[in-house]
Amino acid sequence: MVATRTIARMHQAAAELRAPIPKAELHLHIEGTLEPELAFEIAARNRMSLPCADAGELRRRYRFHNLQSFLDVYYATMAVLRTEQDFADLATAYLERARSQGVRHAEIFFDPQAHSERGVGMATVVEGLWSVLGSSEQRYGISTALIACFLRDRSADAAMEALLAAMPFRDRIAAVGLDSAEVGHPPSKFVDVFDRARAEGFRCVAHAGEEGPASYIWEALDVLKVARIDHGIRCLDDPALVARLRDQQVPLTVCPLSNVRLAAVDRIEHHRLPDLIEAGLLVTVNSDDPAYFGGYIDDNYELIRNRLGIDDRQLVRLAENSFRAAFLAPQTRDGYLAELAEFSATVS
Ligand code: ADE
Ligand code: ZN
Secondary structure, eight states: OHHHHHHHHHHHHHHHHSOOOOEEEEEEEGGGGOOHHHHHHHHHHTTOOOSSSSHHHHHHTOOOSSHHHHHHHHHHHHTTOOSHHHHHHHHHHHHHHHHHTTEEEEEEEEOHHHHHTTTOOHHHHHHHHHHHHTTHHHHHSOEEEEEEEEETTSOHHHHHHHHHHHGGGTTTEEEEEEESOOTTOOGGGGHHHHHHHHHTTOEEEEEESSSSOHHHHHHHHHTSOOSEEEEOGGGGGOHHHHHHHHHTTOOEEEOHHHHHHTTSSSSGGGOOHHHHHHTTOOEEEOOBSHHHHTOOHHHHHHHHHHHHOOOHHHHHHHHHHHHHHSOOOHHHHHHHHHHHHHHHHHHO
């Protein structure tokens, strides 16, 4: 028993000593990085209240049994965000964490409708985030891009309204995405919005196959014509879909901790990430909503290393995939890949 504990401590010490792998984060909701302590600080200065006494109590409530039970808490907590400064503080806190986790490039989701429905407009959100993201490379050594997500459990008209509101910020928003409650809200509902977004020059991604069926992944590919699938773990239910994803090397942004915390997978040891890798898919590992799920991106890398037996060579491959799947200019991508190659040569 003592020996087991000692070995566990040695493992932990080794993990702490190891520099994190340079990587790109491609599935990260900025509102999902709102740690309870910052939520309370922002609530106090905005003279708002949260439905519990303190940050510790809020964190203890983070027990979810499915996506919706999480979304209820997520939307309620982000309601403290009201000013440009709030969004700037959120972005700063994230970048500080991301730097310590080896993130070199981050493509960051935000949910415009979750704010506009509370009277906080696109300009407040984008200007606030951009006041920090605009200099993230110089200040944190992390390049960034923004992805505006449509809430799939609202109407297609509401999504179109959000797209029109995003248009004046075209130079700051690289892509559009689709998130929120999945089941019952198939991608095809948003065909016109995505057609228009593509025509306006936005890249397109969509959450699909997190809780929803493999058919939603087909729709995201064929109807919305997305460049990446967020989550996508349910593709394994459909061999023809796996073949399509493999042949076209469509990236999947998989989020292991999230999948366990939202009960899409019953326990980490049952996560089928190894099968996705084995099938030859372009898999990336990401954090989704790290303030709610108990870990940021490198914590996800550590988790799959320790609990799924993903070895160092495979971890480097996942990091390589993250740069390949990112919306990066070729020269920038090559620079990150060279940095990763140098890192892996020094550790192997
Ligand atoms: N919004 C924030 N996190 C999400 C998730 N995991 N799935 C769908 N929508 C989300
Ligand atoms: Zn997500």
